[in-house]
Amino acid sequence: MKKQFFQVCAILFITITTQAQGLFSKSEIFTHQDSLRGSITKERAWWNLKSYHLDIKVNPAEKTITGTNTVRYTVLSEYNKMQIDLQEPMQIYKVTQDGKELKFERDGNAFFIELTATQKVGDTKEVIVSFGGKPKEAVNPPWDGGITWRKDKNGNDFIASSCQGLGASIWWPNKDHMYDEVENMLISVNVPGNLTNVSNGRLQSVKKQKDGTKTFNWYVSNPINNYGVNINIGDYVNFSEKYKGEKGDLDCSYYVLRDNLKTAQEHFKDAPKMLKALENWFGPYPFYEDSYKLVETPYLGMEHQSSVTYGNDYKMGYRGNDLSGTGWGLKFDYIIIHESGHEWFANNITYKDIADMWIHESFTTYSESLFVEYYYGKEAGAQYVRGLRKMISNDKQIIGSYDVNKEGSGDMYPKGANMLHTIRQIINDDAKWKSILRGLNSTFYHQTVTTKQIEYYMSAQSGIDLSAIFNQYLRTPQIPTFEYYFRNQKLVYNWMNCNENFTMPLKVTLNGVETWLKPTRDWQMLDASGEKPSLVVDNNFYVIPFNITD
Numbered sequence: 001m002k003k004q005f006f007q008v009c010a011i012l013f014i015t016i017t018t019q020a021q022g023l024f025s026k027s028e029i030f031t032h033q034d035s036l037r038g039s040i041t042k043e044r045a046w047w048n049l050k051s052y053h054l055d056i057k058v059n060p061a062e063k064t065i066t067g068t069n070t071v072r073y074t075v076l077s078e079y080n081k082m083q084i085d086l087q088e089p090m091q092i093y094k095v096t097q098d099g100k101e102l103k104f105e106r107d108g109n110a111f112f113i114e115l116t117a118t119q120k121v122g123d124t125k126e127v128i129v130s131f132g133g134k135p136k137e138a139v140n141p142p143w144d145g146g147i148t149w150r151k152d153k154n155g156n157d158f159i160a161s162s163c164q165g166l167g168a169s170i171w172w173p174n175k176d177h178m179y180d181e182v183e184n185m186l187i188s189v190n191v192p193g194n195l196t197n198v199s200n201g202r203l204q205s206v207k208k209q210k211d212g213t214k215t216f217n218w219y220v221s222n223p224i225n226n227y228g229v230n231i232n233i234g235d236y237v238n239f240s241e242k243y244k245g246e247k248g249d250l251d252c253s254y255y256v257l258r259d260n261l262k263t264a265q266e267h268f269k270d271a272p273k274m275l276k277a278l279e280n281w282f283g284p285y286p287f288y289e290d291s292y293k294l295v296e297t298p299y300l301g302m303e304h305q306s307s308v309t310y311g312n313d314y315k316m317g318y319r320g321n322d323l324s325g326t327g328w329g330l331k332f333d334y335i336i337i338h339e340s341g342h343e344w345f346a347n348n349i350t351y352k353d354i355a356d357m358w359i360h361e362s363f364t365t366y367s368e369s370l371f372v373e374y375y376y377g378k379e380a381g382a383q384y385v386r387g388l389r390k391m392i393s394n395d396k397q398i399i400g401s402y403d404v405n406k407e408g409s410g411d412m413y414p415k416g417a418n419m420l421h422t423i424r425q426i427i428n429d430d431a432k433w434k435s436i437l438r439g440l441n442s443t444f445y446h447q448t449v450t451t452k453q454i455e456y457y458m459s460a461q462s463g464i465d466l467s468a469i470f471n472q473y474l475r476t477p478q479i480p481t482f483e484y485y486f487r488n489q490k491l492v493y494n495w496m497n498c499n500e501n502f503t504m505p506l507k508v509t510l511n512g513v514e515t516w517l518k519p520t521r522d523w524q525m526l527d528a529s530g531e532k533p534s535l536v537v538d539n540n541f542y543v544i545p546f547n548i549t550d
Contacts, residue, residue, distance in 0.1 A: 030404040036083075036110045037167065038353070038405030040179060043083035043112060047073040049182045050124060054172055057190040057213075058197070058233060060157040063149050065090075066132030067190075069173050075123045080115045082127065085169035085176035090133040092173060097127045109169060135171040138162060141299035146170050150298040152235060152257050157195060159233040160297040160309065165354065165407070168226035179352040179448050181223040189231055190215040196236040198255045200229060200307045201290045220306070221289045223446045225350050228305035232295045237261050243272050243292070246284040250275065251291040260296065260314070267314045268294060270336045277374035278341060278367060283438040286348035286445065294336065301335040303342030303364075310335055324387030328372045328380050341367035344441050352448045355400035357407040358474060359454055362398075362416025363437075369417065382540055385421045388414035389542065394477040399451060409477070418542040419473040425540045426469070426505055427462045436461045468502050473542075482506060482519060482537060485548040491528040491535065495519045497544070507538040 035041075049071070056067030071084070086092055087109040095102045095113050104113040113127065136146035142162035147170075152158045161171055169176040186204075189197040193212045201220035208214055236255040243250040252271060256264040271294055275285060285292060290306040297309040300319075312335035313319055322329030345363035366385065373381025392415045400408035409415075424433045436458055443457060451474070459466045472480060480502060484493035491510060495502055498521070506517045511530045518524075528535075537545040 028401075030401070030406070033108045033110075034404040034406070036107065037085065037176065039403040040177060041083055042079070043081050044175060044177060044180070046075070046077045046079040046119070047082065048076055049073055049175055049180045051182050051184050051186075052174065053186040053188070054229070055186075055188040056172065056231075058159065058231065060149060060159060060192065060233075063134050063137070063147070064132065065135055065147070065171055067130075067172075069129045069131070070126055071129060071175070072124065072126045075119045075121050075125065078119055078121060080119055082113045082115060083175070084111045084113060084127075084129055084173050085109055085167070086111060086131060086173040087136065087167070087170045090131060090135055090169075090171065090173075092129055092131045094130040095127055096130075097125065102127070111173070129173045131173050136166070138299065142302045148298050152298075153259070154235065156235040157192070157233060158235075158257070158298045159231070160299060161230045161232075162297075162299060162302050162309070164227040164302065165405075167405075168229055172229075174226050176226055178225055178350060178354065181225050181350065181446075181448060183223055185220040185224055185229070187218040187220070187229065187231075188215055189218075189233070191233050194235065195233050196255070198232040198236060198293065198295045198307060200224060200305050222287050222305075224305050225347070225448075228303070228347055230302075230304035230307055230309065232297055232307070232309060234296070236296070239265060241272070243275050245275060245288070246279050247288045250285055250288050253291060253293045254295075255293065256296040263314050264296070267333065268336070270333045271340070273332075273375070274337050274340050274371065277371045278344065280374060281367070281370045281434060281437050282344040283441045286343055286441065292340075292343075294340075301339045303339045303346050303360075305343065305347040308336075308339045308343070310339070312336070323391070324384045325390065326383045326387040328376065328384040329368075329387075331376065332368075332371060334368070337368055337371050338364055341371075348441055348446060349444045350448045352450055353402050354405055354407045355402045356449075356451045357400065358398045358412035358416045359449065359451065361412045362420055365413045365417040366420045369421065382421070385417050386539060389418055392418075394479060396477050398474045411477075415473065415542070419469070421540060422473075422504075422542045423458070423462075423466060423469060425507060425538065426464060426466070428507075432462065468499070469504055472499055472502050472504075479542065479544055480504065481544045481546050483546050483548055484535060486528055486533040486535075489527065489529045489533070491526045491533065492523055493517065493519055493526070494523045495521055496546075504541075504543075506541055506543065509536040509538070510534070 051072040053070040104111050138146040138148045141148050145162035145166050148160045150158045163170045167176045187199040191197045193214050197216040199218040201218045204217045204219050235258050237258050238255050240253040243252050254268050287306045293307045295309050297311045300311045301309045317330045318334040341364040346360040351359050369381040369385035372384045392411050396409045398408045398412045400406045455470045478497045481497040483496050
């Protein structure tokens, strides 16, 4: 039974990590469309986003979305062609600026708009994009996402968006590249009168329309990435509480289907527990101004900023399973902890290019271990993260291909978390480790970043050159092998299955005594006098120990 259980967990975790939230491409052949989507084109580079007003009507009967997006921007350099992205089968009907209709051409999923007004450096201007159509319907959300159109058990429409990897342009027009985030956003969503829409930020108003529909206006006061924008539509009821956090009172609101209210009121107690643990490790929740919301959806869940979506069937673990196989994974609801952990790593600190998606997923997977540690002790947290190793495939490198919207291996989840756990051992100072995690969130607060920025920061703050470790674990699929044997009362050892310049200190217990070694690719020797020489490698390092004489 135990073996079968672990096999089930492995299948579940592989499903998450190979499809997870970013549509892992099966082809390494990149196209013109990949470049238009994944690079900072000339038509993107000359203008900087300021705000969006997304104003839409959602028609469940026809499965359509229509409306406008008002794009406010600042001119960085003079140019008159703007790229706005919207994917088939959605259509842009009209674009205007200063009341004048503009010409545009479509190139696949990119629209190129010819601006007639002078675009003077420093000016702030707007274009209004009118659009509509039947957006791609989600096949297997959130991995193969789009819009999910379902019914709840009472026959009410139950609708939600999920689009990481695919891109927000699957359902609304925007500058669909992660490097540039709006400073604020107004989201206006018109829905049938018997339904409620929940989006990001704070609810400003609900307006009843003459046709019996309602328009919900949500305002986001913090920078937000495109895929973090969401709509959730259903027969929702709401309950709330105030969490007394590091920055004062945080408004926490929970939106669930009417029949699930009592269950959610008990089960969602993991949310304030999450906030307490992760504020301890990462610093204040990054969006006090916009509140924290947990919203029930007809799919598993995602990290939509200040509107975290939830569909884990009100079970502990991952739909009732412990992905680590250690027992600790059943002490919390995986979706509440993991997706909320992304508020720090994904929504606060956001990758510029999806090739660096590990920044989101490695730190957030590691946050599960930190949650366990906070409530159940250091060894419990370590057991949890070590338990994820059996899910690692080492199929390819974790960092993907740049400028083509291509992420790397799904190993960014369990392997990336174990890389961070290994770095913690190397630093060997828990207070400093916590200061680095908190420092990342304060230094890169509400910013988009690159892998290099994260690497340099962690090396500088730790006082240790971690470049060899990052190069090994992020840029190769190889796991370092610590080879050793005993000869003539000497321990002989080196690193194998690694980069030529790989060096990483390693903690071992040699003849019962804790010892730090500094292996390289070259063989080294150390005195190991004793009747029966023995060596045990600290299993908190993600390496493969190999006794050549065994």
